[in-house]
Amino acid sequence: KRSIAVMTSGGDAQGMNSVVRAVVRTAIFKNCQPFAIMEGYEGLVRGGPDYITPLKWEDVSGWNAIGGTNIGTARCMKFKEREGRLLGCFHLIQAGIDALIVCGGDGSLTGADLFRAEWPSLVSELLKTKKITQEEAQTYESLNICGVVGSIDNDMCSTDATIGAYSALSRICEAVDYVEATAASHSRAFVIEVMGRHCGWLALMAGISTSADFIFIPEEAVNPGTWRDEMCETISRHRKRNKRTTIVIVAEGALDRDLNPVTANDIYKTLVDRLKLDTRITTLGHVQRGGSAVAYDRVLATLQGVEAVNAVLDSVAGSASPIITVSENKIMRKSLVDSVKLTKSVASAIAAKDFGKVLSLRDPEFIE
Numbered sequence: 241k242r243s244i245a246v247m248t249s250g251g252d253a254q255g256m257n258s259v260v261r262a263v264v265r266t267a268i269f270k271n272c273q274p275f276a277i278m279e280g281y282e283g284l285v286r287g288g289p290d291y292i293t294p295l296k297w298e299d300v301s302g303w304n305a306i307g308g309t310n311i312g313t314a315r316c317m318k319f320k321e322r323e324g325r326l327l328g329c330f331h332l333i334q335a336g337i338d339a340l341i342v343c344g345g346d347g348s349l350t351g352a353d354l355f356r357a358e359w360p361s362l363v364s365e366l367l368k369t370k371k372i373t374q375e376e377a378q379t380y381e382s383l384n385i386c387g388v389v390g391s392i393d394n395d396m397c398s399t400d401a402t403i404g405a406y407s408a409l410s411r412i413c414e415a416v417d418y419v420e421a422t423a424a425s426h427s428r429a430f431v432i433e434v435m436g437r438h439c440g441w442l443a444l445m446a447g448i449s450t451s452a453d454f455i456f457i458p459e460e461a462v463n464p465g466t467w468r469d470e471m472c473e474t475i476s477r478h479r480k481r482n483k484r485t486t487i488v489i490v491a492e493g494a495l496d497r498d499l500n501p502v503t504a505n506d507i508y509k510t511l512v513d514r515l516k517l518d519t520r521i522t523t524l525g526h527v528q529r530g531g532s533a534v535a536y537d538r539v540l541a542t543l544q545g546v547e548a549v550n551a552v553l554d555s556v557a558g559s560a561s562p563i564i565t566v567s568e569n570k571i572m573r574k575s576l577v578d579s580v581k582l583t584k585s586v587a588s589a590i591a592a593k594d595f596g597k598v599l600s601l602r603d604p605e606f607i608e
């Protein structure tokens with residue numbers, strides 16, 4: 241009977257529990273034994289039954305409706321070093337596991353593929369130091385990895401949506417709707433800071449959904465000499481049409497073309513000094529990660545969890561790891577390494593101030 245482990249890693253996102261549920265139940269359906277790795281890579285490094293735990297069908301009952309991740313997530317420095325990964329290899333072999341499904345962001349998935357590539361050399365080292373037997377070394381000669389992207393930021397290239405992104409977007413919309421009521425009552429301006437790290441998807445989509453007056457995102461860095469004039473001109477125009485509220489949404493990673501951050505404070509000062517608006521800043525923070533997943537994320541996570549189990553069962557020893565994506569509404573398998581590489585080249589393009597390239601890498605069809 242094959243054993244398949246599932247782990248959640250990096251920043252938590254709504255829908256991660258649905259991935260775990262789908263993996264557990266699909267594995268059992270396919271006559272495999274599912275395991276949870278608790279606390280992300282930390283659980284692999286620590287090992288033992290507290291961290292590598294078999295799950296039963298009913299253990300994941302009701303998990304679709306629960307936010308966050310019930311099996312825990314963590315950042316684990318030790319796993320970035322070979323010594324930590326060697327421990328991880330030992331603990332997986334100890335538990336009889338040779339397939340691992342990782343739900344996390346690009347950092348977690350990079351770590352997963354590195355672990356897979358390094359696995360044979362880790363196994364030889366364990367054999368040489370007599371931590372495992374010759375028979376174990378043969379049985380566990382390769383590790384199958386499959387990535388599923390869990391991130392509220394929607395920051396992975398080659399998939400249309402990451403698990404959690406639409407839930408976080410919904411939380412932002414609800415919060416802005418609440419703020420809108422008080423803004424209208426006092427005729428105020430609100431600067432709303434949203435998450436997204438280096439990706440402006442949440443801010444852009446929140447801007448559209450809440451009909452914000454102005455947005456700032458890292459992909460479209462503003463001109464440091466003119467953005468204040470442009471923002472004030474737009475907002476004044478809206479105010480002249482008797483609009484009683486002003487909503488400006490700023491992504492936490494927003495930049496100007498000199499790569500200086502555009503902060504909520506900068507925007508606040510501009511609105512107060514130039515337009516004399518009664519202005520407040522609302523940083524939504526971890527509320528965006530809160531609550532249960534919206535239906536879309538539950539469906540996405542379930543379909544991708546099922547496909548991840550199929551992918552590890554199909555995979556040929558030593559072959560490159562897949563990630564499960566959603567592309568044009570279809571659940572697909574793509575190369576994990578290529579997707580991470582493309583995602584990283586967006587960050588390099590931002591660092592090189594090549595903003596045209598940023599947009600074309602994010603969405604090649606959009607730019608054409």
Ligand code: ADP
Nearest residue numbers: 250251281315316319320344345346347348351
């Ligand atoms: P995310 O997966 O959300 O991008 P991080 O980048 O913090 O989050 O990665 C989560 C964890 O994945 C890290 O704490 C570390 O244990 C592991 N990890 C990240 N990058 C690597 C890497 N290059 N090699 C090995 N492990 C890594």
